[in-house]
Amino acid sequence: MGISGLLPLLEPIKKNKHLRDYAGMRVAVDTYVWLHRAAFGCAMDLGLGKKTTAYVSFCMKRVALLRQFGITPVLVFDGGCLPMKSHTERERRLRRQEAKKKAHEELLKGDTSKAMEMFQQCVNITPNMALELIKALRKEKIEFIVAPYEADAQLAYLEKIGKVDAVLTEDSDLLVFGCQRVLLKLDANGSVVEINARDFPHVPCMKRGWTFAKFRQACILSGCDYLPSLKGVGIKKAFDTLNSSSSIERTLKTWRTFGFSIKAPKMRDGYETAFKEAELTFLYQRVYDPDKKRLVHLNEPILSDLDFMEDLCKFLGRDLEPSVAEGIAIGELNPYTLRPYHPDDDFFYEDLDAKDDEATRHHPIKPTPVPHVPKDLSASARILQVSTTANLTGQYTTKSSDSTSKFFSQPEKPTIDVDEHVYSSSFPITKNDLELKAAEPSPIASLSRFRSTSINPSDDFSYHSTVLKSKAHAVDSNNVSPVRLTPVIPPRPAMHLLKRSVTEMDSFSYEHVQIRKETTDGNKTDRENSSPANVAVESWVTEEASVKIHLESARYMEQTNPHQHRPYKPPAVMPKTKAVFGSAFNGLSTFRSSSASEQHVYQGGDNSSSLKPKKARPAPSLPKKRLGAGRPTNLIPITAFFGK
DNA sequence: CCCTAGGGATACTA
């Protein structure tokens, strides 16, 4: 589980702490670990199907331990599993069944200790076991929340929106999901190990030029739950590789192209695609927002990624109607069945052939009544998704629902009429539907950016949402969008943002703040306002970041300003591998350089002054037909600016 | 010499 070998790698920044160090704080708990360990104590009873709630008291003892030291615990439970992991689930299920069979054999032989061991190996945590604990939590008025999908993402989100100050778990994945303060290895005495993401620059193998995105990529490369590593690549190789690479996509391309001649891991088919998908899963998995009472994405999707998300429900989780999402979160609905919890929903401990058993015949599994859940949840979600993404991104790409490999297909030159595009989608939606749906609060997280100005320091993509805000505003003000967006809140002045104290320990957010400043302040340079952050931080803020901003601004201006519009021109050089991987990886974040001088600047990585965005003309009207005919020609991966 | 991959032992509460 998690990132194997990551914790030893982070040894230099681990801190031995005690629960009392967190007095007065709110701490989110990854409850699965507790339940799993607690279940060992009553493995035999569970295995034999006896009624027991011993595991509940174990967990409540740990809750008491936290409260004893003045901590307010928030227990987070796992929800439904992501379909992409189902193949490994089957293996585990088979192993558990095997162990259970053996346990019964040993029991008949009379070897109870051996049987016990076997029962422990087939311990499984069911939603109904979680429910037992939830009941106890309700009684004690302890806060809890059931995640729609993986608890990891939910934990990270709770910390991100400030609901908790730290996260208690055993899983190194939390760091990859973007948690700042992760507490590990809690023992019965209350001692814990803290790993804080702000200390990352002090890890020897992340000394220079690292961003959080780079860290996440290194972890994925070393092998994670969503993607096994390439043969021969472990934690060291992964971090060494990213240390000496300008970008992960470039490295993977090199491995793919020249792997035979250099010492490089052997690439398997589709690795690049799978890598991108893993990255998106860490970034955008669906979580429950307790304030908005609906599902949102862990992070706000950036423009370039938004396009890929449509087909990614199997990685991010399906969207759920707010009432259902809330029902799951508060422990009323079983996250697997989407129905109220029912004892008959658990038959983990029934063998496959047990269906013929006398016992099960007396307790046939009967369908539980379905509450106010729409028959096809995906239908309403789809409508919203189509309408929103179409209007945000339709001008850049086509959306063919039959494409099997969206990542690898270079989007055709789109010739799209936005309205037509929306209504001619393959879904049975009418204009009425759209208007109706648009008036409701949208469960699609991508809309949330229009309502929120909160900025999370660990979110390395907020810059992009600024662009999105402006873009959405432009689209909306031209009445192109059939979706009524809530008024766009103008970006906060950069000076306000800079009031945040920037410390040595704040390196990830430091880069972030600086980027924001340049975005919102346009012409100003940031020198005089730079935080006196120390040298350790310096390497995290690169000149390229600011160049990126200017390039991106220029691109935005060009696309919203018809006067700058240029006819489509095929690129001079577009090697096949680049087209394939470039489009897969960078998606819409590729940048069309509007002039040779800009390209020059980019390649030189200097002299960004010529890239200052020109003054915006008021409300430029977007061309109705052939919108987006200016599909990027000279594709420069914007992600090339990241992580150097 | 470092690193990866795989196997074995091990498990929980009063």
Added chain:
DNA sequence: ACTCGTCCCTAGGG
């Protein structure tokens, strides 16, 4: 159709 192990040791490869 119905939830995630981990640590330590070592062989073997680059």
